[in-house]
Amino acid sequence: MKREFFALAVTFLLFVAFPAALFGYQAIRTNTSGARVIDLIAYAPANGGWKPDSIRVNIGERVRLRIAAPDVVHGFEIPALGITIDEILPGHTEEIEFVATRAGRFPFACTRWCSADHWRMRGVIEVIDPANPNPPRATFAPPLYQQLKIDLDAMHVAQNLPAQKPSAARGAAINLALDPRTQSPSEAFARLRANTPLTDAQLWDAIAFAWKQSAGAEQIARGQKLYARDCAACHGEQGRGDGTAGINLPGMAMMHREMNRGPADFTNAVQMFGASDAILHGKILRGGMGTGMPEWGSLYTDEEIWNMVSYIRSFAFDYR
Numbered sequence: 001m002k003r004e005f006f007a008l009a010v011t012f013l014l015f016v017a018f019p020a021a022l023f024g025y026q027a028i029r030t031n032t033s034g035a036r037v038i039d040l041i042a043y044a045p046a047n048g049g050w051k052p053d054s055i056r057v058n059i060g061e062r063v064r065l066r067i068a069a070p071d072v073v074h075g076f077e078i079p080a081l082g083i084t085i086d087e088i089l090p091g092h093t094e095e096i097e098f099v100a101t102r103a104g105r106f107p108f109a110c111t112r113w114c115s116a117d118h119w120r121m122r123g124v125i126e127v128i129d130p131a132n133p134n135p136p137r138a139t140f141a142p143p144l145y146q147q148l149k150i151d152l153d154a155m156h157v158a159q160n161l162p163a164q165k166p167s168a169a170r171g172a173a174i175n176l177a178l179d180p181r182t183q184s185p186s187e188a189f190a191r192l193r194a195n196t197p198l199t200d201a202q203l204w205d206a207i208a209f210a211w212k213q214s215a216g217a218e219q220i221a222r223g224q225k226l227y228a229r230d231c232a233a234c235h236g237e238q239g240r241g242d243g244t245a246g247i248n249l250p251g252m253a254m255m256h257r258e259m260n261r262g263p264a265d266f267t268n269a270v271q272m273f274g275a276s277d278a279i280l281h282g283k284i285l286r287g288g289m290g291t292g293m294p295e296w297g298s299l300y301t302d303e304e305i306w307n308m309v310s311y312i313r314s315f316a317f318d319y320r
């Protein structure tokens with residue numbers, strides 16, 4: 001009985017008294033700048049996620065977001081509007097003011113690994129143009145994997161494998177112009193093998209260089225940043241698929257029986273050299289449909305997803 005009361009008291013404190021006190025205190029402390037104040041509470045997904053998880057503002061309206069984190073450390077980001085709060089400590093509130101200048105539905109998300117299913121912590125901000133409150137829905141070009149009619153759930157296994165890790169530095173002398181988006185490294189190897197004076201090892205090095213070149217150093221660096229933030233927890237710092245958040249994911253039983261169970265190992269040449277960039281891009285965009293691989297298409301721009309694909313390539317190729 002005592003214990004139940006205690007649990008109830010804790011729940012009350014966490015969900016009612018605490019946020020109320022936080023916002024109350026903030027309301028006294030902050031002077032009004034004419035901005036509309038919107039209160040947002042960041043709970044880890046197990047505690048309910050964003051409260052509320054959808055907000056509406058008007059174009060041109062000055063808005064102050066006041067975000068409280070009652071349970072654990074969270075972060076906040078609206079990527080499409082360039083709004084970021086790096087850290088909201090438990091028991092604190094953070095504020096940010098902005099004026100949205102374009103209409104649309106934009107996802108917002110937590111940016112800290114607050115819990116195992118942290119990546120579920122997403123919401124939507126709707127920016128409305130009062131002069132045109134019901135715009136026709138924008139039409140987007142379908143992603144490359146759909147244009148190429150690629151079945152994302154089919155296995156992609158390399159038919160050709162290098163004897164050692166292909167090195168972009170060694171391959172720099174040989175300049176192959178390749179399109180990494182539509183072919184896998186294994187396919188590129190097979191096609192070029194027929195009429196080249198290069199040895200197998202030289203050809204693989206040249207392919208590594210061609211992939212690195214077509215991506216670009218800046219793009220790879222941007223991909224690395226995003227990877228460290230949102231992917232390493234499952235796929236591992238070194239891309240080996242051994243991140244702690246990837247252990248015992250629900251949905252592993254749905255994975256293709258020939259696939260390794262768990263987050264993809266980006267150092268695994270059999271899988272990585274069997275995949276075109278379009279496949280990797282598609283998987284990040286769409287997610288794994290219940291395998292535990294989240295969908296990122298609503299959060300990241302197309303460009304950012306390509307950047308992550310480029311970075312992921314550095315685990316099976318040697319890009320130093």
Ligand code: HEC
Nearest residue numbers: 230231234262263264271280283284288291292293294308
């Ligand atoms: C919650 C754990 C988790 C997170 C976080 C995660 N992944 Fe995955 N990912 C998986 C699992 C599990 C698989 C394998 C199942 C599948 O392919 O559907 C996978 C598969 C993939 C694949 C397919 C590889 C292949 O060979 O087909 C790519 C690419 C990928 N992830 C990229 C990313 C990127 C980029 C991020 C960060 C934006 C990310 N993942 C975040 C769990 C995760």
Ligand SMILES: [Cu+2]
Nearest residue numbers: 110112114118
């Ligand atoms: Cu989080």
